[in-house]
Amino acid sequence: MPTRTLPEEEVIKRRSRGRPxxxxxxxxxxxxxxxxxxxxxxxxxxxxxxxxxxxxxxxxxxxxxxxFENKEALFREVVHRAVSSARETMQATLVRSGADERQVLLDLVERMYLGATEPQTLALLRLVIAEAVRFPELAKSLYAENSYVLAPVVEYLAEAHRAGRLYVPDPELAAVQLSTLAFGGVRFFISKPLAGPEERRTWAEGVVDLVLRGWTPAPAAVTARDGPAEASD
CATH class of the missing domain: 1.10.10.60 (Homeodomain-like)
Structure with missing residues (x-):
């Protein structure tokens, strides 16, 4: 039996019905x-x-x-979705009125650590590192995502510097340094995550106390009064 050719209008109509x-x-x-x-x-x-x-x-x-035009573009979207929740969490942490800088940074470091050691995110990070030599574009896409995730932190540090609450002349560099300390470098790639809230808070306190030694502005009155140190007899 010969195959019946459908009129063009009917073909278009059938395709339309099939569209989601x-x-x-x-x-x-x-x-x-x-x-x-x-x-x-x-x-x-x-x-x-x-x-x-x-x-x-x-x-x-x-x-x-x-x-998505290819597998690489699809992978970038998968990574982007995985880290978006971390960005949203940091944004929510930073938009807090009345909290002092130490408390905000403590909460931020803990959330950074939790976000980086979340099993799914950690597995993706390990995957990118393992494939970086053969597929260097994957590593580049991860660097771009890191900038996206840290953008709220950069904005917070820049605003705190302008207001004189913190001394952070290079907020982008400071955000990267803070996140690296919060994550523990390669530590969480090769060892178990910190065991529970108490260990995480102790870790965060150590990180924040360390950075605040350099980020706390010197009192203007003391700086102006003391001036440069003079040699004593």
Missing amino acids: SPEQAVALREAFLGAALRSFLEHGYAATSIEAIARDAGVAKITIYRQ
Whole structure:
């Protein structure tokens, strides 16, 4: 039996009926991004393919390719989503009226530590480090995300410096230094996370007391009165 050719209008109508609603489109995106995260963490970057992600998510490949041109772009979005909650948490911590700088920084350091050692985020960081030699663009994308995450901290430190509450002439550098101290460098990559709230608070207190030694402005009256130190007889 010869195949019946559908009129163009009918083909367009059928395709239109098959398009997902806005709600369905959001659900499809969540499905394949979740599948992508699982695949990257379970199999690594090199062994993950968009075809496998689409199959696991139950979507067509074209659904993913319509939004991401390649696997690298998809991975960047997965990382971005993973760190966005950390940025939002820091933003909420910093927007607090009436709290002194030490208390704000204590809460911030604890939240930085918790965000970095959250199992999913930690696994992604380890993945990027493991793949950095073969896929240097992944490391570059992670550096960009780090700037995105720390932006609220940079803004807070810059404002505190302008107001004279802290002495932080280079807030971008200071934010990176604070985050590195908060995370513990490579410590949390090779050892167990700190055990509970008490250890985290002790860690945070040590970090904050250290940075405040350099960030606390010298009293203007003392600075003006003492001036440069003079040699004594």
